[in-house]
Amino acid sequence: MATPDLFDTLPVEGLVAGVDEAGRGPLAGPVYAAAVILDPARPIEGLDDSKKLSAERREVLAGLIRERALAWAVAYADVEEIERLNILHATMQAMRRACLGLSQAPALILVDGNRLPPGLPCQARAVVGGDALEPAISAASILAKTARDACCLELHARYPDYAFDRHKGYGTALHLARLAEFGPCPEHRRDFAPVRRLL
Template sequence: MSRQLSGPPLLFDMPLAPDFSIEKRLIARGAGPVCGIDEAGRGPLAGPVVAAAVILDPRRIPKGLDDSKRLKAAERERLCEEIVRTATAVAVASVAANGIDTINILRASLEAMRRAATLLCVVPGHALIDGRDVPPGLPCPAQALVKGDQRSQSIAAASIVAKVTRDRMMARCATVHPAYGFELHMGYATARHRSAIVEAGAVTRIHRMSFAPLKAGAVDVEMVEAGLLAAQAG
């Protein structure tokens, strides 16, 4: 199985919005169908990491696809519904907080990506992965693209589905554990979340006990603000 890594694009090579050009080249070489894979939730103190794999229908690509972090919540929701309705195949998978604690967040993210790809109802001919790492065990050759969600519409679609799915999961979690405000911060290390952990303690199987502030047994505000809080866009 061939695996390729694409380095960071030069500033003047970055498109204003992701397009379908990489996919078209692969399809023209007979490497289709192409799936985009991305994840959401590497940085939070709580909740799962969620990955999505999407094979877009080249004839029905939703307008406005972009890196999920550059879209407002309402636009992500709208696009997610359209992606699910029009794409050739969509699959979502996750690794929960206790799994992240067991194998670490990088391996958990790659495992969620692998699961999503294998759950597609159509076997992809090639996968485009956001980031620098290609998950082991994919069902097809794959290529990692730095800033892929800003370069490939397939990856952008996956980033939207992963983000919306995870946000919905955290909102549902908030109905069971209302003290933490998960529906507002989605598990990231906001001041409200840190305060709730200090007051109510961490929730087993929801909070990531291997992350530094929780692993130490207390919330180290300076550590969180210097590190994990900066990862909120992830």
């Protein structure tokens, strides 16, 4: 695996894609990732780490990103993959899928965090805190988060007892209480300790 700073001093010409994930920490549902190549001719004001934005603002920005970006892609790894690969490797898989799903080929991929997914199609650099530093990573974080939130609404429709629409799968007091009352559903990650204790 390339070290995070391997390409810091190398000049890169061409398109730059930002990549980020959403949903590593929750106890249920897929982990999502997105890749975005922004268009310098069509800037988007207000891009930031998705966690710093309200749900309403994320949705507005997600629409602008899909409309104005040169290319974007969203991918995920499902619960079966998370249990088979572990959450880290499943996240890397989702990130790689998002990169390979771009309709235009980037010359450089900037990945939020300190690790690079294997098998990327071009040069890549890990950027710690990149979702607040690099606009393309911020855009990716917004698309990944809104896609994951939409998935949680679908999970709520299928499994209303767990209130996925409220906690989005995270281990909140409400979620843990519903888990204790109803037991895990098929979308719960059985390798995660709060779920494993109930099996």
